[in-house]
Amino acid sequence: MGTLLVAAALVGPVLAPFDPAAAVAPQLAEPMPPAAPFYLGTDDLGRDVLSRLLYGARISLLVGVIAMIVTMAIGTAIGLTAGYFGGVTDVLLMRATDVMLAFPGLLLAVALVAVLRPSVWTIFVVIGLVSWTGVARVIRSEVLSLREREYVLAARAMGGRNGRILWRHVLPNALPTIVVIAALSTSGTILLDAGLSFLGIGVPPPTPTWGRMIQEATSYYRVAPWLMLFPGVAVLFAVLSFNFIAYGLAGDGRAPGA
Amino acid sequence: MRYLIGRLLWALVVLVGTTWVTFAIAFLVPGDPARVVAGPRADAETVATIRHELALDLPVPIQYGRYLTRLARGDLGRSYATRQPVADILRRRLSATATLACAGLAIAIVIGLAGGLVTAPLAGTWVDRATLIGSLALLSAPVFWLGMLALYYVGFRWRLLPLGGGGDIRHLAMPALVLGIGTGAYYARLLHVNLVTVLGLDYIRAARARGVSRVRVVAVHALRNASLPLVTVIGLDLAALLNGVVLTETVFHWPGLGRLAFDAVLNLDVPVIMGTVLLSATLVVLSNVAVDLIYRVIDPRIRLG
Numbered sequence: 001m002g003t004l005l006v007a008a009a010l011v012g013p014v015l016a017p018f019d020p021a022a023a024v025a026p027q028l029a030e031p032m033p034p035a036a037p038f039y040l041g042t043d044d045l046g047r048d049v050l051s052r053l054l055y056g057a058r059i060s061l062l063v064g065v066i067a068m069i070v071t072m073a074i075g076t077a078i079g080l081t082a083g084y085f086g087g088v089t090d091v092l093l094m095r096a097t098d099v100m101l102a103f104p105g106l107l108l109a110v111a112l113v114a115v116l117r118p119s120v121w122t123i124f125v126v127i128g129l130v131s132w133t134g135v136a137r138v139i140r141s142e143v144l145s146l147r148e149r150e151y152v153l154a155a156r157a158m159g160g161r162n163g164r165i166l167w168r169h170v171l172p173n174a175l176p177t178i179v180v181i182a183a184l185s186t187s188g189t190i191l192l193d194a195g196l197s198f199l200g201i202g203v204p205p206p207t208p209t210w211g212r213m214i215q216e217a218t219s220y221y222r223v224a225p226w227l228m229l230f231p232g233v234a235v236l237f238a239v240l241s242f243n244f245i246a247y248g249l250a251g252d253g254r255a256p257g258a
Numbered sequence: 259m260r261y262l263i264g265r266l267l268w269a270l271v272v273l274v275g276t277t278w279v280t281f282a283i284a285f286l287v288p289g290d291p292a293r294v295v296a297g298p299r300a301d302a303e304t305v306a307t308i309r310h311e312l313a314l315d316l317p318v319p320i321q322y323g324r325y326l327t328r329l330a331r332g333d334l335g336r337s338y339a340t341r342q343p344v345a346d347i348l349r350r351r352l353s354a355t356a357t358l359a360c361a362g363l364a365i366a367i368v369i370g371l372a373g374g375l376v377t378a379p380l381a382g383t384w385v386d387r388a389t390l391i392g393s394l395a396l397l398s399a400p401v402f403w404l405g406m407l408a409l410y411y412v413g414f415r416w417r418l419l420p421l422g423g424g425g426d427i428r429h430l431a432m433p434a435l436v437l438g439i440g441t442g443a444y445y446a447r448l449l450h451v452n453l454v455t456v457l458g459l460d461y462i463r464a465a466r467a468r469g470v471s472r473v474r475v476v477a478v479h480a481l482r483n484a485s486l487p488l489v490t491v492i493g494l495d496l497a498a499l500l501n502g503v504v505l506t507e508t509v510f511h512w513p514g515l516g517r518l519a520f521d522a523v524l525n526l527d528v529p530v531i532m533g534t535v536l537l538s539a540t541l542v543v544l545s546n547v548a549v550d551l552i553y554r555v556i557d558p559r560i561r562l563g
Binding site: 095096098099100101102103104105106107108110111112114115187191194195198199211214217218221222225228229231232235236237239240243244247 | 268271272273275276279280283284286394395397398399400401402403406407409410500501504505508509519520523524531534535538539542543
């Protein structure tokens with residue numbers, strides 16, 4: 001299923017039967033229910049829903065993955081540093097994490113988007129800035145146990161520099177955990193991105209995103225439920241496939257990170 | 259006791275930290291609160307007067323200092339937009355949000371307990387796998403989309419419940435269910451995994467050997483130990499729940515804090531932003547402290563400190 005989604009994101013624009021931004025429906029004033037050649041119907045501006053979904057796959061998955069990379073970069077850096085060095089560094093970093101955790105993330109994201117002006121890049125950075133805290137916590141606790149292992153102690157006894165020990169010994173051994181959290185946090189970033197788009201502050205138009213397609217459909221949900229149904233299903237499948245990956249990697253059906 | 263005081267002091271530090279971050283962000287937003295208050299057609303002089311009235315002409319660090327001093331006296335200031343005291347606005351909105359959040363959390367816990375208790379003895383069967391996939395799917399659905407589906411089917415097609423707005427329990431049912439169902443699925447999963455682990459332990463076999471009924475073994479003996487991680491997660495989830503609240507309130511036009519905060523950010527209404535953030539941060543921090551205390555009740559072996 002995940003492969004299918006990535007495929008849709010890559011070749012979607014080729015498959016898309018119509019231009020996602022063009023009014024192609026014969027009747028423009030109101031949405032048309034699914035019927036050939038508009039297999040998922042058209043929206044209130046006469047645009048083809050299927051084409052918009054396929055183009056949206058590209059941007060929604062791209063935002064999800066890049067925001068995940070930002071999230072993981074910040075979270076891993078902070079978790080590694082706090083866990084490895086301990087002491088005052090640990091206390092300071094973890095208190096900062098507590099402060100961030102105390103914020104309702106969505107509101108923080110809204111405020112940050114307002115500071116940085118909406119654009120695709122802003123969304124990457126903002127989602128990363130909002131969601132690194134959980135990652136940092138999990139990685140810190142992982143590192144806390146790793147740093148007492150014999151090979152780390154040995155490397156330190158041999159006079160290895162901290163940076164090198166972290167990079168060569170601690171990080172590779174924390175990798176299994178990191179990969180699981182990465183998959184899990186991708187599902188989180190996709191949901192957060194959809195939420196931001198739904199609130200009208202995601203990736204700005206005319207780029208079609210799944211979240212905004214749902215938001216645009218709110219005014220028509222009674223007469224044109226297909227407008228909100230299909231993008232929601234798309235988000236659901238995207239998030240679900242990353243969740244499956246995370247649970248599959250964690251192996252035992254246990255919720256990762258819990 | 260000393261532990262508790264220490265925890266509360268740290269909580270205070272965290273809260274001051276959140277005010278600092280919020281203030282910094284609020285003033286980094288490109289845009290002039292005085293201009294927003296005055297309206298697009300006001301002349302420069304009016305804007306300047308308003309800026310002076312709201313003390314926005316002072317340097318930001320001084321404004322922050324003044325805010326903290328007033329805060330220490332329990333004064334949250336007045337909204338730039340409506341000139342009402344922030345404390346009053348918060349009080350009005352808090353009850354709506356608290357009702358929604360508590361109802362959502364209650365639904366989540368009921369779903370979690372029921373789901374976990376029912377599926378744990380069935381581990382490894384097809385029921386188990388089916389509920390795993392089902393609960394993952396619920397977790398993966400955007401909450402606002404679930405809300406719209408509920409609006410369409412329950413509210414519009416079947417006409418079972420009103421389509422939105424605040425009010426009695428009929429208005430509450432849909433948003434609370436939408437808010438709680440995903441979280442509930444997650445709790446059910448978590449409890450399931452813990453119960454399965456605990457059910458394999460010796461004291462459970464001992465209880466069975468003594469002739470304790472199956473139901474009692476799972477629901478009393480095992481649950482007590484298996485619920486510890488659940489308590490942690492519920493405590494930490496409050497912040498996540500508040501995120502869901504913003505979206506749920508938007509979908510259902512529920513007159514709560516989430517919408518208030520969102521609109522305040524868009525209108526640069528700094529005192530209201532500060533108030534809502536501070537309130538939700540306080541709730542989150544206090545719930546974390548509460549989690550630690552509840553731990554001790556559930557498992558007396560845990561020493562705090």
